[in-house]
Amino acid sequence: MQSLTTRLIVYLLFAQLVGAFLPWPVVAYLASVAERYGGADAMLEIYTYFHIQDLVAESLETSPEGAVRLAPTERLKLRADQDEDVRYAAMAARSTELAPGSSPELHSKLVAAKEADARVFRFHTEKGPDAGKWGVVTLMQTRSGPVYIAASGFRFHWLDVVHFVIRDKFYETVAFLVGWLASCSIVFLGLRQALGSLRRAAKAAERIDLDSMGQGIVATGVPTEIRPIIAAMNGALARLDGSVARMRRFTANTAHELRTPLAVMRARLENEEPSPLKNDLLRDASRLHATVEQLLIAARISENQVTIDEDVDLSETVCQIVADHSPLARRSERGIAVEGEERATIVRGNRRAIESVVANLIGNALKAEPPGGTVLVRLRPEGEVEVIDHGEGVAPGHRETIFEPFWRKSEATPGSGLGLAIAKELITKLRGRICVEETPGGGATFKLSFQPGE
Numbered sequence: 001m002q003s004l005t006t007r008l009i010v011y012l013l014f015a016q017l018v019g020a021f022l023p024w025p026v027v028a029y030l031a032s033v034a035e036r037y038g039g040a041d042a043m044l045e046i047y048t049y050f051h052i053q054d055l056v057a058e059s060l061e062t063s064p065e066g067a068v069r070l071a072p073t074e075r076l077k078l079r080a081d082q083d084e085d086v087r088y089a090a091m092a093a094r095s096t097e098l099a100p101g102s103s104p105e106l107h108s109k110l111v112a113a114k115e116a117d118a119r120v121f122r123f124h125t126e127k128g129p130d131a132g133k134w135g136v137v138t139l140m141q142t143r144s145g146p147v148y149i150a151a152s153g154f155r156f157h158w159l160d161v162v163h164f165v166i167r168d169k170f171y172e173t174v175a176f177l178v179g180w181l182a183s184c185s186i187v188f189l190g191l192r193q194a195l196g197s198l199r200r201a202a203k204a205a206e207r208i209d210l211d212s213m214g215q216g217i218v219a220t221g222v223p224t225e226i227r228p229i230i231a232a233m234n235g236a237l238a239r240l241d242g243s244v245a246r247m248r249r250f251t252a253n254t255a256h257e258l259r260t261p262l263a264v265m266r267a268r269l270e271n272e273e274p275s276p277l278k279n280d281l282l283r284d285a286s287r288l289h290a291t292v293e294q295l296l297i298a299a300r301i302s303e304n305q306v307t308i309d310e311d312v313d314l315s316e317t318v319c320q321i322v323a324d325h326s327p328l329a330r331r332s333e334r335g336i337a338v339e340g341e342e343r344a345t346i347v348r349g350n351r352r353a354i355e356s357v358v359a360n361l362i363g364n365a366l367k368a369e370p371p372g373g374t375v376l377v378r379l380r381p382e383g384e385v386e387v388i389d390h391g392e393g394v395a396p397g398h399r400e401t402i403f404e405p406f407w408r409k410s411e412a413t414p415g416s417g418l419g420l421a422i423a424k425e426l427i428t429k430l431r432g433r434i435c436v437e438e439t440p441g442g443g444a445t446f447k448l449s450f451q452p453g454e
Contacts, residue, residue: 012187013180020176047160049136052151054167055079056088060099062144068092070101085133085153093139093146106135106150113137113148125152197221201230208237249299258292279331286328287363287419294356294422301429306350308430311453314345314354315379321358322377325366334366335374340381346453347383349430354450357423357434358385361446364419365389368444383450390443399436 055076061069070090072080080086089102091110098107113121121137135152165173201217208215216234219227266285272278300306322338329336347354358377365375368391378386394402401407405421427434432450439445 008191045156047164048154048156051160051163053149056149057142060142060144068099068144070099083155087153088151091148109137109150110148262289290359290363291419297353297356308350311346312349312351314347325362333371334369338377340379347450348453353426357426360419360423361387383452385448387446388439393444394436
């Protein structure tokens with residue numbers, strides 16, 4: 001039982017059952033002990049007598065002449081086999097003769113009970129092999145009329161208590177079970193209400209992530225015993241918030257400091273004589289610049305320094321990025337083209353974040369595209385962008401892990417493995433989606449989707 005509610009309910013209801021039923025056999029047992037040592041008036045074996053009395057009553061028959069006789073049923077015979085010392089007898093209230101089938105040694109007890117006009121007559125055997133044993137005579141209304149039934153020498157069995165409950169306490173037991181079920185419902189509803197504050201605290205904890213820094217778990221209404229745990233959790237969250245804030249500030253500062261040397265390096269490379277090495281260095285510098293821009297805008301979005309709910313013309317933004325990459329594509333002996341840019345497509349997000357993600361994907365596509373090939377950037381009116389290359393593609397088993405930080409296809413693959421991870425983080429913050437599929441004929445198609453703008 002992992003649930004605290006379930007544990008409390010089970011323990012409480014079990015306690016009710018024990019409190020309702022355990023006292024009967026316990027009191028009877030204690031009375032039985034007292035009978036042996038102090039002469040108490042009740043014994044555990046009284047439940048056994050009630051059982052045997054009913055078995056004898058079931059065995060009574062009436063002859064055509066109206067005489068009562070005892071014809072033991074199979075159940076009475078089985079009980080007699082279990083208790084070798086048991087004796088039982090019956091005598092009609094209007095007669096002084098034993099019913100045929102009775103134990104003759106009990107005749108005097110039946111006569112004594114009748115003479116005393118007793119409905120219940122208890123006795124001890126003082127002579128013979130049964131000396132020291134006790135028995136009971138009761139006047140009982142049977143199908144043969146009023147009959148005195150006697151029994152002695154019996155031994156207690158726990159099933160006799162079950163018989164007693166069914167025989168004499170059936171309606172009380174049913175009433176208790178109905179009340180117990182009602183109690184189950186009341187206990188369940190009460191505990192559910194009492195523990196509602198814990199469920200609310202758990203839901204509040206589920207909403208805490210790296211994008212909701214500064215939040216804690218409210219302890220209002222939480223039981224006193226649980227408050228130290230919540231206080232400890234809030235303390236741990238506060239320390240984590242401080243660590244994350246320092247990490248984000250470090251990332252933002254590092255990215256900001258890298259922008260200037262990267263810009264200087266690109267400017268110097270632009271002034272160099274054309275060569276394959278220059279083209280490779282420019283492409284690498286462009287990819288580094290895109291990664292730094294992604295880190296910087298991701299940190300600013302996390303710190304709520306910029307909005308992610310502005311309307312952005314996706315067509316204009318993508319066409320501008322493609323135009324910026326066209327010289328690099330030509331120097332790399334590759335082409336780049338745009339499809340579907342005829343009309344404006346407004347999406348909701350942040351322009352710099354969208355630029356960073358698209359630039360990262362285009363840079364990766366130019367790297368993957370074979371020389372002489374063309375990278376295709378397709379715009380769809382639903383606020384979707386597809387960046388299509390015709391390189392080696394991405395294996396189906398890597399289409400999820402490719403977006404994990406520091407993932408690379410092999411150790412020989414250049415790069416840090418951060419670009420796509422940061423791109424996915426940015427798209428998630430913009431409430432968009434990114435995925436990769438196979439390009440028909442070979443290659444990879446990266447798909448971006450954004451929330452439509454107003």
